[in-house]
Amino acid sequence: MEDVPGVFPSPFDALGPHPLARQAAGALLATLREGVIAPGLSSRILEGPEGGKMFGVLVVRQRDGHLGVLQAFSAMLAGHWDVPGFVPPLFDREARARVEPIAETTVKALLHRAEAWxxxxxxxxxxxxxxxxxxxxxxxxxxxxxxxxxxxxxxxxxxxxxxxxxxxxxxxxxxxxxxxxxxxxxxxxxxxxxxxxxxxxxxxxxxxxxxxxxxxxxxxxxxxxxxxxxxxxxxxxxxxxxxxxKQLHDTYAITNARGQTRPLRTLYAGAEPPSGAGDCAGAKLLGYAFAHGLEPVALAEFWWGTPPASGGRIQGEFYPACRDKCGPLLPFMLEGIQVSAPRSFVPPPAPTADLSIVFEDAWLVIIDKPCGLLSVPGRDAALTDSALTRLRARHPHATGPLLVHRLDLDTSGLLVAALDARTHAALQRQFLHREVDKRYVALIDGPVRGDSGTITLPLRVDLDDRPRQMVDPVHGKSAVTDWRVLQREEGRTRMAFHPRTGRTHQLRVHAAHPQGLGAPIVGDPLYGHANRRLFLHAEALCFVHPATGQRVSFTRAAPF
The missing domain is CATH 1.10.287 (Helix Hairpins)
Structure with missing residues (x-):
């Protein structure tokens, strides 16, 4: 038995659940691997076109001091709200029974009219x-x-x-x-x-x-x-x-650890709750615990089944509670018990030494940004150290430097800054018109089929779980990545990426998504498994020098 945490671990902890909650989830994961959800209900239903589902376990302390484990799933399972062995939903059944049949009949009739026309x-x-x-x-x-x-x-x-x-x-x-x-x-x-x-x-x-x-x-x-x-x-x-x-949301009365109860809709600061609010596994588990006098000890939520079409979920991987649905809800539910501050994934600290200068002249400078260094200062007053901050200390004149593009905090590699506004504008035009050749090197956490190819999966931000990006063929922006296998290692693949577009997290999503490479980049805490660092490096850049008109190329090998 793992050590019992002194305070309730935050459900929004990005570094994963407490070891005790992981251990408790092991029993449910084992039954799912055996193909069973509950007696007579196969886990294969989660492999179909409707995809998988989030599951959760909550370790609780009973009135006699002994520990127990509750289980839940998000929303409905196989068309049922109630499945033996799992906690029930949070809504008032009688109130919902008065609304749901009429709502379902009316909406279906309107949908039929629209489809018929x-x-x-x-x-x-x-x-x-x-x-x-x-x-x-x-x-x-x-x-x-x-x-x-x-x-x-x-x-x-x-x-x-x-x-x-x-x-x-x-x-x-x-x-x-x-x-x-x-x-x-x-x-x-x-x-x-x-x-x-x-x-x-x-x-x-x-x-x-x-x-x-x-x-x-x-x-x-x-x-x-x-x-x-x-x-x-x-x-x-x-x-x-x-x-x-609105009527369905009004059937939810949310109770917290103090015994206080509030209507669901009042917890979302004047906005309407998103669809599915109150139906996540974590909310169900806490609601059941408080209703039955059980003390929450540790929570874990994980995905099982086919990844969603938008990507961003891996079977058997643990995930923090979503910010959009659960962000306003869980803090209220946990009022009255001590909760630890959520941890976030932090890459290894950036070296405090001077920047690694790859090239520098009167118009521009190219650096090899280390993993863990921001491209620009963060919003938090404590996050002032960045590539731009260090460049401006090196070139303290009024008009520059100006970054032409950015790299994620945990991505290393070549970063270009202009030393005057004209050079900055000229370089930005090249990036905008896709006239800059970029090559990234990455280590993929798994085998990759084929030797080369192109991924075209449009992306947009996941409004329910920022800053994650998701694949959306309707509202997403075009994102195109060419890829090539460099080396196959035991269980991993070394890749070269040539992005034609520059969307946020493009390479990370294109790698992890089932319709992309189907395997995340090693060390990716958002779309894969956290590691000591993200194994993604901007290795090469090629563009036309705005002042000389000559095409120039720069390379800096990956540090892994």
């Missing part, structure tokens, strides 16, 4: 007709432009030929007029005909534009009206859903 022959027909019209317009416009361009070139050549006669001497002019059988009047008529042809082309374009406008006036408004109807149905469904969600 979105697949209706009328809407699909209008979309098809309007899309066909747009496609024909593009094709016809290009054909008309090409035809008029050809005619214009022919007219210019003919007009030049006719007008060239006036530049010749008398004998030569007479001979050319005789050869072309064009007298003065005939030449004037020919020039007039060319002008008329030009006017005809312009008139043809105006008639064509008028015809297209007539088609647009016929189809576009009808399609727009049909699309507005679909958006209105969807908007109505969302409004009704939000109304019912």
């Amino acid at each position: 979105s697949t209706s022959g009328e809407l699909l027909g209008l979309r098809a007709d309007d899309d066909d019209r747009k496609a024909r317009e593009v094709t016809e416009r290009e054909a008309l432009r090409q035809r008029h361009d050809d005619r214009r070139r022919q007219r210019h050549a003919r007009r030049a030929e006719l007008l060239a006669v006036t530049d010749l001497g008398g004998d030569a002019q007479a001979k050319l007029l005789a050869a072309t059988d064009l007298g003065g009047d005939a030449r004037a008529e020919a020039l007039h005909a060319l002008d008329q042809e030009s006017r005809g082309d312009k008139a043809e374009k105006r008639r064509w534009e008028a015809a297209q406008e007539a088609l647009r006036r016929d189809l576009a408004p009808r399609r727009a009206k049909a699309e507005r109807r679909l958006r209105a149905l969807d908007r109505l469904r969302r409004i009704v859903s939000r109304g019912f969600m």
Whole structure:
């Protein structure tokens, strides 16, 4: 048995749960590995398209002083709120029973109406007709432009030929007029005909534009009206859903360690609670403990099953409570008991020695940033040491230095700073237009299939769990990474990354996500397993020097 903690470890501790909670989670993890969640319920249901789930265990001290363990899962499991061996949900069942059936029926009916209209022959027909019209317009416009361009070139050549006669001497002019059988009047008529042809082309374009406008006036408004109807149905469904969600949230009464009870919605500072608030494993466990006179001792939450489509979860890995749903909720629930301050992952402290200068001239400076050194000062007054701070101490003039890009705190490698505003702007344009070649080296915590490839997974911040990033094909920003295997070691793979874009945590997410490499970077505390450091290094940079116009390359080998 592990030592019992003197105070309750923070559920937001980024370095993982207390050893006692890890030990308690071992029993549940063992049954999940054996393919069992509860009698008659297989853990294989978590391997399907709906993905896995967060589970939690809470070590509690019973009234007689003995320790016990509670188990919970987030939200529902296999369509059930109640599963033998796991604590129940926090909501008032009778109150929810009065709201949920009506809410489910009403929202499903609105969803059915929207789906029926979105697949209706009328809407699909209008979309098809309007899309066909747009496609024909593009094709016809290009054909008309090409035809008029050809005619214009022919007219210019003919007009030049006719007008060239006036530049010749008398004998030569007479001979050319005789050869072309064009007298003065005939030449004037020919020039007039060319002008008329030009006017005809312009008139043809105006008639064509008028015809297209007539088609647009016929189809576009009808399609727009049909699309507005679909958006209105969807908007109505969302409004009704939000109304019912408020009613459902009102069925939750949250009790803390002091015995005080507050409605769930009052804990979110005037904002509506996010979907799923109150249904996380940690909240269920604490709520059950307080309702039954049990003292919380240590909490652990872990993921089991297929990772979510957005990534960021690994089967069997422990995770702190989420900030969006549980951030306002758990602190209230824990009022009345002593809770330790949450720890965060901190890379090894940066060397206090001077910066490692790779290159320096009158316009720019390139350093090899060590792991553990911020690129720029942090918001906290204590986080003043950074690459930028040290560079400005080295170059104390008013206009610089200015960092052109940044590296994460726990990423080491080449970092570029400009010594004047013009150089800074020129270098930033190169980064913006993806004209800078970057190469990173990383050690991957697992085998990698294939020898090279490209990952294209769009990213955005995980609003429920900042600063994590998540894959989102709808709202995410484009993120592209080329990769190549350098060396395969026992259980690990040494990689070269060539990012074409520069999204936050791009390489870390692309490595860990199942649709990326499927294995995190060694030492990644956010998307993998914490280690003594993050094994990611910006090894090489190549760009055009703004002052000399020469393409320059710099390399600094990884320290691992």
